[in-house]
Amino acid sequence: MSTATVPSKTPPVARVITTKPRFSDKVFRAVVTTGGLSSLVILAVIAFFLVYNGFGVFKSEGLSFFTGFEWVDAQPDAGTAASYGIGAMLYGTLLTGFLAVLFGVPIAVGAALFLSYYAPEWLKKPMVIVVDVMAAIPSIVYGLWGYFVFMPHAEYWAKLIHKYLGFIPFFDMPANAFSRSPFIAGLVLAIMIIPIVTSVSREVFAQTPLDRIQAAYALGATKWSMIKAVVFPYGAGGVVGGAMLGLGRALGETVAVYTVLNLVYDIRIEVLLSAGGNVASMIVNKFGEADAPELKALMAAGFVLFLVTLIVNFIANIIINRTARKG
Amino acid sequence: MTQVISQVSPQKPWRPKLKNLLPEVLGALFTAVSTLLIVAVTPLKGKLGFAIVLIIMSIVVSSLVSGIRRDKKAALNSTTTVLVYIASAFVIIPLFSILYEIFRLGIGGLSFGIFTKDMSLTSSDSPLTEGGLLHALIGTLYVVVLASILSTPVGILASLYIVEVKGRFAGLVRFFIQAMSGIPSIVAGLFIYAIWMINMGNSYNAVAGAGALAILMIPTVARTSEEVLKLIPPDLREAGLALGATQWRTVAMIIIPAAKSGLVTAVILGIARVAGETAPLLLTIGGADAINLNPFSGNSSAMPYYVWKNYSLGNPESISRAWLGVLVLMIVVFIFFSLARFFGRSKGVKK
Numbered sequence: 001m002s003t004a005t006v007p008s009k010t011p012p013v014a015r016v017i018t019t020k021p022r023f024s025d026k027v028f029r030a031v032v033t034t035g036g037l038s039s040l041v042i043l044a045v046i047a048f049f050l051v052y053n054g055f056g057v058f059k060s061e062g063l064s065f066f067t068g069f070e071w072v073d074a075q076p077d078a079g080t081a082a083s084y085g086i087g088a089m090l091y092g093t094l095l096t097g098f099l100a101v102l103f104g105v106p107i108a109v110g111a112a113l114f115l116s117y118y119a120p121e122w123l124k125k126p127m128v129i130v131v132d133v134m135a136a137i138p139s140i141v142y143g144l145w146g147y148f149v150f151m152p153h154a155e156y157w158a159k160l161i162h163k164y165l166g167f168i169p170f171f172d173m174p175a176n177a178f179s180r181s182p183f184i185a186g187l188v189l190a191i192m193i194i195p196i197v198t199s200v201s202r203e204v205f206a207q208t209p210l211d212r213i214q215a216a217y218a219l220g221a222t223k224w225s226m227i228k229a230v231v232f233p234y235g236a237g238g239v240v241g242g243a244m245l246g247l248g249r250a251l252g253e254t255v256a257v258y259t260v261l262n263l264v265y266d267i268r269i270e271v272l273l274s275a276g277g278n279v280a281s282m283i284v285n286k287f288g289e290a291d292a293p294e295l296k297a298l299m300a301a302g303f304v305l306f307l308v309t310l311i312v313n314f315i316a317n318i319i320i321n322r323t324a325r326k327g
Numbered sequence: 328m329t330q331v332i333s334q335v336s337p338q339k340p341w342r343p344k345l346k347n348l349l350p351e352v353l354g355a356l357f358t359a360v361s362t363l364l365i366v367a368v369t370p371l372k373g374k375l376g377f378a379i380v381l382i383i384m385s386i387v388v389s390s391l392v393s394g395i396r397r398d399k400k401a402a403l404n405s406t407t408t409v410l411v412y413i414a415s416a417f418v419i420i421p422l423f424s425i426l427y428e429i430f431r432l433g434i435g436g437l438s439f440g441i442f443t444k445d446m447s448l449t450s451s452d453s454p455l456t457e458g459g460l461l462h463a464l465i466g467t468l469y470v471v472v473l474a475s476i477l478s479t480p481v482g483i484l485a486s487l488y489i490v491e492v493k494g495r496f497a498g499l500v501r502f503f504i505q506a507m508s509g510i511p512s513i514v515a516g517l518f519i520y521a522i523w524m525i526n527m528g529n530s531y532n533a534v535a536g537a538g539a540l541a542i543l544m545i546p547t548v549a550r551t552s553e554e555v556l557k558l559i560p561p562d563l564r565e566a567g568l569a570l571g572a573t574q575w576r577t578v579a580m581i582i583i584p585a586a587k588s589g590l591v592t593a594v595i596l597g598i599a600r601v602a603g604e605t606a607p608l609l610l611t612i613g614g615a616d617a618i619n620l621n622p623f624s625g626n627s628s629a630m631p632y633y634v635w636k637n638y639s640l641g642n643p644e645s646i647s648r649a650w651l652g653v654l655v656l657m658i659v660v661f662i663f664f665s666l667a668r669f670f671g672r673s674k675g676v677k678k
Contacts, residue, residue: 033492042507050518119415133664139512139603139604139606222401224403254513280511302518309514321502
């Protein structure tokens with residue numbers, strides 16, 4: 001300002017102070033809010049389109065869609081109607097998911113404890129990388145490895161279990177077929193869910209208040225007494241939530257299960273037998289040669305899978321968030 | 328002024344002396360010897376028998392040693408320590424087995440030729456020197472780039488909504504994005520098939536595959552970006568606002584440039600997450616043996632699809648091709664993974 005200002009007698013008008021956002025901010029907030037809410041929209045649209053396409057099957061099959069064992073197309077020549085039921089597949093999905101959690105979670109929690117309290121400093125970083133790399137391996141790689149490398153070993157273990165524990169109904173064998181059993185699929189899934197359970201558990205373990213840990217040591221606790229008295233009560237929710245996240249992954253896993261599990265439309269409790277079920281694998285299996293009505297049934301099956309995994313994930317995240325807030 | 332300062336050398340009285348270490352060393356020795364003896368004498372055989380006996384013996388011996396030297400609590404502590412170490416070993420062993428087998432089974436087919444040819448003129452049971460996987464690499468490139476284009480804006484906007492705008496639904500959006508990361512990949516594929524093929528009447532192409540992958544990529548991008556944006560010091564934000572900038576200017580001129588490398592990391596992590604996804608591609612891209620340079624029409628292939636297809640064909644040559652595909656796929660994934668780590672690190676240094 002080179003021109004000299006003439007002193008005026010009237011005081012300048014006070015600037016209006018406002019919290020009203022400018023036009024650019026309004027646009028910005030509108031765009032960002034749209035982007036933020038789009039995740040909700042995507043979930044809703046997924047649910048809508050799966051239901052929209054599968055609705056006919058839900059209507060015609062009714063409850064038997066969830067309890068039925070059969071998956072047969074309509075045979076116009078023989079005059080039989082189509083019958084679609086995912087009961088056996090749903091049971092098989094839950095069974096392999098349960099086995100995965102049963103095998104995977106103790107190992108993952110052990111590894112998380114190791115990382116948090118046992119490992120020497122120099123080992124921590126490589127071990128974290130190991131877990132990260134495991135999480136980055138695509139599921140098809142787990143599938144191929146599981147089928148070609150892991151299965152021979154697992155079959156041998158299954159035979160041992162059958163030989164010595166065969167009197168328990170779960171380990172009974174009606175036929176000599178040990179390959180591609182729910183047991184093996186559960187083990188492969190267990191390996192696949194270890195990274196997520198480990199990292200969630202490690203996060204909640206890290207939030208354990210240090211003063212409590214040191215108080216426990218000061219009272220003469222051994223490492224294990226300290227973990228039992230301080231770490232587990234604080235981290236229990238997180239471990240449960242992590243296990244449920246892992247369960248969600250295991251329920252929705254497709255390709256890895258498809259390669260190591262033999263799909264049979266039957267409910268069996270013998271986990272070592274080469275007969276299991278899995279909704280996701282069934283979808284891939286039937287998709288190739290599916291006609292229009294069968295595709296609708298597959299959409300309905302996909303919706304059930306979507307709903308089950310979403311609920312499991314919701315519960316898991318609620319538990320984890322609650323634990324994280326407490327810490 | 329002259330004051331004699333006696334040099335005190337640090338003493339470490341807690342450091343275990345030889346006398347204290349002796350029982351542990353003896354215990355370890357005893358474990359090894361007894362394991363070998365048991366495996367030699369009893370019918371337990373092979374690697375499995377050895378591993379089981381070793382695990383049991385190490386638990387028993389270490390608990391006994393501390394139980395005798397101290398008390399029951401110490402014995403329990405030793406037992407759990409051994410169990411924790413064994414659990415970590417069980418985490419490491421599969422990973423190394425996987426990496427080793429990929430390398431062993433995949434390296435044989437690796438040659439320059441596979442990156443220059445496709446499978447259109449090669450039958451599945453011809454030797455690995457014929458044909459290649461260029462079509463799959465190009466397909467993966469298309470699918471991944473298109474998926475990034477689709478998912479990056481949504482993911483970053485969602486993270487901006489949670490961290491910067493802090494709107495009324497921020498908690499809800501955060502919660503739903505967490506839940507979204509658990510969507511099974513097959514469901515994403517089915518959804519795209521339903522909307523894109525059944526209801527809109529399109530046929531298989533790379534864009535459909537990219538759409539399915541984008542759904543899986545959004546949560547990874549959004550959550551990583553959220554972490555990154557939270558690391559930006561509030562001073563920067565306040566400085567921008569204090570200079571009279573609108574929120575839009577603050578975010579565009581200050582926050583985004585400051586978080587740039589972190590946001591790049593978020594996208595790369597998302598790519599690493601979806602590059603190997605197989606199930607959604609099985610339902611959306613259709614698969615092809617020839618190079619398809621048009622992502623908007625015609626069947627396309629991708630690395631995971633290539634692996635899947637060759638695995639399904641089942642003859643020895645195609646299974647070797649599947650392993651070769653796995654090796655190349657893993658190299659691609661790890662390149663992205665290392666890039667993400669590299670960018671993530673440079674961000675840390677700047678800060």
